[in-house]
Amino acid sequence: MASGNPKTFQQEEIVRPAANFSPSLWGDLFSSVSTDYNQALNDEVRGLIIRNEMLAAEKLNLIDSIERLGISYHFEKEIEQQIQYLSLEKIDDGDLHTVALYFRLLRQHGHHISSGIFEKFTETDGKFKSCLENDTRGLLSLFEAANLRTHGEDILEEALSFTTCHLIKSINNNNNNQHNSMIISSPLKEEIEHALEQCMQRGIPRVEAHRYISIYEQFESKNDSLLRLAKLDFNSVQMLHRKELCELSRWWKELDLVSKLSYVRDRVVECYFWTLGVYYEPKYSRARIMLAKTIAMISVIDDTYDSYGTVDELQIFTDAIERWDIKEMQKLPDYMKICYKAVLDLYEQYDEELSDQERSFAVHYAKATMKEIVRSYNIESKWFNMEGYMPSFSDYKTNGFITSTYYLLAATSFIGMTSASKEAFDWLINKPKIQVANVTICRFVDDIATYEIEKKRGQSGTGIECYMKEYGVSEEEAMKEFNNIAEKAWKDINGEIFNEKSVSVEILKRIVNLSRLIDVVYKHNQDGYTNPEKLLKPLITALLIVPFAN
Structure with a gap:
C-alpha cells in the first residue's frame, strides 16, 4: 500500500475507468539495427541547381522535384539563392502550372507574393477561365497553391473550388x-488522387517524400541522378532513424512502464513517428530522441489523468510536479511514484546533455510547459468527475489548448535544436499567432476525432458538448464549426509563414509540421495515435522498415 495519508489512499475499493488500449503493434522489431549503410551525396545535383542557362520554368520544376523527393536539406542555401534570383518578370508570361508553382514555392520559403498573380487566368467576374478546365497539370498546381491561402484571398478561395x-x-x-x-x-x-486526399501543404514531409519517389520514378522526364540520390538518401536516413528508434526502445524497455502501469498506451514507436513529422533531417537526431521521450512520457501522464487516477491522487501528483522535487515522491501512491521519478529523471538527463552546449536554459522552458499541462490535466479531470458539470466553452477552450499538448510539444521540439536560441523560446512562450493557430488545429481536430470514444466512456464536458450546450446546436453543427475553426487557423499559419519575422523559417517549420501531423494522424476523424493499425501502421512501415530498391 502506498505511503502518505491513509484516508486518501487506503480505500476499500476504487472504481477506475477501463482504458482497454490495444498493445504495441511492433514487439521487439526495433530492439536492434544494422548500421552498415552508405551516405551518398551527388555534386551533380548541386550543379544542376546553380546552372545559369536553365529556363525559369525548368529551374522551378527542378527545385520542386528536389524538395518533394526529400533531399532539399542538402542544398538549402543553393535553393534559397535560386528562388530569390527568379523574378516575377521571368515567370509572369508562364502557363498556369509555372505561375502556380512559383507562387507555392515562394510562400513555402517564407516570401510574400500576392495572389493577384492569378488574375490573368480569370474572367472579369472573378471566375477562372473555362479554357483551363482541361489543363490537368495546371489545375493540380493551382490546387496545391490555393491550399496556401490566407484570410481574404477570394481569388484563392475561387481557385480551390474551381x-x-x-x-x-x-x-x-x-x-x-x-x-x-x-x-x-x-x-x-x-x-491528383493523392492531392485530393492529402494536399501538399498539410502533408508530413517525410511521408510525402516516400510517396513521391515512387511517383517520380514513373515520369518519362525524370532525372536519373535525382532519383538515385533520393533513393540512396532515403535508405541511409531510414537506417539512422532505425538506430534512433533502437535507442529509444531500449530506454522505454528499461523504464518498463507498460508492465508496471497496466493502464498506459504502449506507443513508443508512434511517438517516434511523431518526431519524424516534426523533423526528419539527420542534423536533428538528438532533438528527435528528446522529443520522442517527452511524447512517450506525456502520454503516460495523460493516461494517468484520463484513465486511472482518482481526483485526490491527481491533485497530489499535480502539486508534486509543481514543486519538482524528488522528496515529493513519498507523498504519492506507489504507481504514481514510478511515473514521477521517470519524469524527473528524464529532465535531469536533458539538463546534463544540454549543459555541455550551454543550453540548459532550454530545460527551464520545457519544465514550465510540463507544469502547465499537468495543472490543466488536473482541471480537466475535476470537470469530468463533477457530475452534471459543464464548463463554459471559453473555459474549456482556454484549458483545452494546453491539454492538447501542443504548447508543450512545440517548446520541447526546440530543446534539441542548437539553432533555437533563448529568444526563440521567449517568442514561443509568448504565444505568437502561428503557435496559437497550431494549438487551435490540434485541439479542434482532436476533439472531433475523439468525441465518439469519449462519449462512450461517459466523459462529459468535452469540447463538442460544451459548444452544443452554449450555442444550442446539434452534434453535426458543432463538428462543422470545429472544422471551420481549424480551417481559419490554417489560414493564420499560411500567412504567418511569410509575415512572422521574429524567428527563422527553420523555427517556423517546426510549428507548421506539428499542424501537419494533426491533419494526417487524425484523418477522417480517426485517432491514429491511440488506434494506429489503420492509419499509422502503413506509414511507419514505409518510413522505418522497407527500404527502396536501388
Whole structure:
C-alpha cells in the first residue's frame, strides 16, 4: 500500500475507468539495427541547381522535384539563392502550372507574393477561365497553391473550388471510361488522387517524400541522378532513424512502464513517428530522441489523468510536479511514484546533455510547459468527475489548448535544436499567432476525432458538448464549426509563414509540421495515435522498415 495519508489512499475499493488500449503493434522489431549503410551525396545535383542557362520554368520544376523527393536539406542555401534570383518578370508570361508553382514555392520559403498573380487566368467576374478546365497539370498546381491561402484571398478561395471540382470530374470521367479530351494516365492520375486526399501543404514531409519517389520514378522526364540520390538518401536516413528508434526502445524497455502501469498506451514507436513529422533531417537526431521521450512520457501522464487516477491522487501528483522535487515522491501512491521519478529523471538527463552546449536554459522552458499541462490535466479531470458539470466553452477552450499538448510539444521540439536560441523560446512562450493557430488545429481536430470514444466512456464536458450546450446546436453543427475553426487557423499559419519575422523559417517549420501531423494522424476523424493499425501502421512501415530498391 502506498505511503502518505491513509484516508486518501487506503480505500476499500476504487472504481477506475477501463482504458482497454490495444498493445504495441511492433514487439521487439526495433530492439536492434544494422548500421552498415552508405551516405551518398551527388555534386551533380548541386550543379544542376546553380546552372545559369536553365529556363525559369525548368529551374522551378527542378527545385520542386528536389524538395518533394526529400533531399532539399542538402542544398538549402543553393535553393534559397535560386528562388530569390527568379523574378516575377521571368515567370509572369508562364502557363498556369509555372505561375502556380512559383507562387507555392515562394510562400513555402517564407516570401510574400500576392495572389493577384492569378488574375490573368480569370474572367472579369472573378471566375477562372473555362479554357483551363482541361489543363490537368495546371489545375493540380493551382490546387496545391490555393491550399496556401490566407484570410481574404477570394481569388484563392475561387481557385480551390474551381480546381477541386474539375480535378474530381477528370478523375471520375477517367475511371468511368467516359469521353475526355485529355485522358489522364499514371503518374499524373495518382498525383491528383493523392492531392485530393492529402494536399501538399498539410502533408508530413517525410511521408510525402516516400510517396513521391515512387511517383517520380514513373515520369518519362525524370532525372536519373535525382532519383538515385533520393533513393540512396532515403535508405541511409531510414537506417539512422532505425538506430534512433533502437535507442529509444531500449530506454522505454528499461523504464518498463507498460508492465508496471497496466493502464498506459504502449506507443513508443508512434511517438517516434511523431518526431519524424516534426523533423526528419539527420542534423536533428538528438532533438528527435528528446522529443520522442517527452511524447512517450506525456502520454503516460495523460493516461494517468484520463484513465486511472482518482481526483485526490491527481491533485497530489499535480502539486508534486509543481514543486519538482524528488522528496515529493513519498507523498504519492506507489504507481504514481514510478511515473514521477521517470519524469524527473528524464529532465535531469536533458539538463546534463544540454549543459555541455550551454543550453540548459532550454530545460527551464520545457519544465514550465510540463507544469502547465499537468495543472490543466488536473482541471480537466475535476470537470469530468463533477457530475452534471459543464464548463463554459471559453473555459474549456482556454484549458483545452494546453491539454492538447501542443504548447508543450512545440517548446520541447526546440530543446534539441542548437539553432533555437533563448529568444526563440521567449517568442514561443509568448504565444505568437502561428503557435496559437497550431494549438487551435490540434485541439479542434482532436476533439472531433475523439468525441465518439469519449462519449462512450461517459466523459462529459468535452469540447463538442460544451459548444452544443452554449450555442444550442446539434452534434453535426458543432463538428462543422470545429472544422471551420481549424480551417481559419490554417489560414493564420499560411500567412504567418511569410509575415512572422521574429524567428527563422527553420523555427517556423517546426510549428507548421506539428499542424501537419494533426491533419494526417487524425484523418477522417480517426485517432491514429491511440488506434494506429489503420492509419499509422502503413506509414511507419514505409518510413522505418522497407527500404527502396536501388
